[in-house]
Amino acid sequence: MTVAGWGSLADQAFISDSRTAALVDRDGVIGWYCPLGFDRPSVFASLLDPDAGHWRIGPARQARSTREYVGDSLVLRTEFDAGDSAFSVTDLLAFEPGAEGHDVGRRSPNVLVRFVEGQRGRSAVQMELAPRLEYGLTVPRPRAEGRSVRMEAGPLALRLDGDVPVQIERDRLIASFELRPGESAAFSLSAWDPLEREPPTQPDGRALAAATIEAWRSWTALHQGYRGVAPDAVRRSSLVLQGLTDARTGAVVAAATTSLPEIVGGSANWDYRFAWLRDLSFVMRALWVAACPDEADAFLRFLAQALGRLDGRRIPIVLGSDGRRAIPEHALTHLRGWRDSRPVRIGNDAWTQRQLDVLGEVLDSALLLGAQVERYDEATRDLLVSFAERAAADWRTTDAGMWEARDRERPYTSSKVMCWVALDRAIQLATKLGGELPLDRWLQERDLIRTTVLDEAWSERTGAFAGALGSDDLDASVLLMPLVGFLEADDPRMRATIDAVRDRLTSGPLVHRWDGDANGFLLCSYWLVECEALTGRPDEARRRFDGLAAFATDLGLMTEMVAPGSGEPIGNLPQAFSHIGLINAAWRLSQPRS
Secondary structure (H helix, E strand, O other), X not given: OOOOOOOOHHHOEEEEOOOOEEEEOOOOEEEEEXXXXXXXXXXXXXXXXXXXXXEEEEEOOOOEEEEEEOOOOOOEEEEEEOOOOEEEEEEEEOOOOOOOHHHOOOOOOOEEEEEEEEEEOOEEEEEEEXXXXXXXXXXXXXXXXXXXXXXXXXXXXEEEEEOOOOEEEOOEEEEEEXXXXXXXXXXXXXXXXXXXXXXXXXXXXHHHHHHHHHHHHHHHHOOOOOOOOOHHHHHHHHHHHHHOEEOOOOEEOOOOOEOXXXXXXXXXXXXXXXXXXXXXXXXXXXXXXXXXXXXXXHHHHHHHHHHXXXXXXXXXXXXXXXXXXXXXXXXXXXXXXXXXXXXXEEOXXXXXOOOOHHHHHHHHHHHHHHHHOOOOOHHHHHHHHHHHHHHHHHOOOOEOOOOOOOOOOEOXXXXXXXXXXXXXXXXXXXXXXXXXXXXXXXXXHHHHHHHHHHHHOEEOOOOEEOOEOOOOOOEHHHHHHHHOOOOOOOOHHHHHHHHHHHHXXXXXXXXOOEOOOOOEEHHHHHHHHHHHHHOOOHHHHHHHHHHHHXXXXXXXXXXXXXXXXXXXXXXXXXXHHXXXXXXXXXXXXXXXXX
């Protein structure tokens, strides 16, 4: 039997209930699933280690597979064609019947449904369910309960309900059955915390499948306002962002996975199943473009609620999707890692870092939403004012930067620029913030930041703005300068910087974050598309945009990075940043240049 883990990441499909996610490969193997929440422990993790749990439903003999999402949804349909027979498997994380539109994700019964249907001939189907709880550490003991099988260990219980009799073989469940055209079988895997609730009622897999497809259709119908470049890709990316949203809070996690490496075989393997403040303005703009303003507003409300009163405390730059601040990082040494890329990490110590750019990203998001807000509530107002005050007081200090350097802090250019953004947006929001505000000081510090960056970030040796003050090292993060309004793209020094990035940091359409960065970074690549459009090179920008489209999978999913030459997707997936970059670049290409 084949398990997930060692093929290309392009083979992985993403399904979600806007509370958690699962990945399904072309062979019908679910190799990643964390019930009850994005960053909760996995029960299937063969993506990271073949022995860490899986659930396969596939053909008993060799067959060709094709797949697609069912309409505008995150419901996956895979067809297995063995020549003289064919059947399909529909995979989904369920919504409750009646969930629609804005209810998507708020009404999840925590059920993973797999619906198998005969298409042609007599299809021989095999099912194997081998859960391994707590990232593969725990093997539950299966126990038959009538037609169901319950599997429980520690603070998690699973129950499989299905139309087909299954056999218990020590640590797994197996079944073999045949389907003729029109015949079907449904399997439902329910998950719950036995310490907190009684076992749920037996689900109706068919009813859940129909309700989930209808709920996605309803959500999509409410978010159809975009009419620009690449509408299909923008719509798919907006669905991915919805799938990465914890609908209970509005938080958008960076990716659905942990420890898919930046370099295959390397140790730069990070847990991305959390919500970064940095993503906020990029997410907000992307959701706004994709006609999802309510989702954007929910993210800002989540932030105000999660951070509470700062009172001089360090701003946490990453949070759990439920608002937790402390997400300590440690290695799971028992797991091999994807293609032997160790260590596998859970948690992320970036929560302890100082990253000044988040101040600007939060206030930029508030300005974007300002059109629909007359006056902010007290919690949001206090948050925004405290961020502006922090930018005015701290912009001179060093930090870890937006790439989250773990060696030492530096005076990163992008951090200074985003402190300028924080003060600039706070000044523009003054009437909505209300109360006594130190506007004169904010104006003074904003202008001083601009002067400092223009004087000290420019490198005569490089002929471009450098990644840090006083440095000569080029860094693609400086592409943010015209995108946030710090400096016009047509300014001679900014144009020279854009040209330097294009000439020195690119491999085809891909942009590397810095010289020597092994793989192309998709977000930076889309930033360059926007910058090229702003400098009056729309044809060049469109060619780059179209070239980047080739790096999406057949299902329209994108990882964080791409290996130049091979085009292999690299890193955690699906990556919110990459889909955000696509949406924002498509919007930029759709605008008449002024």
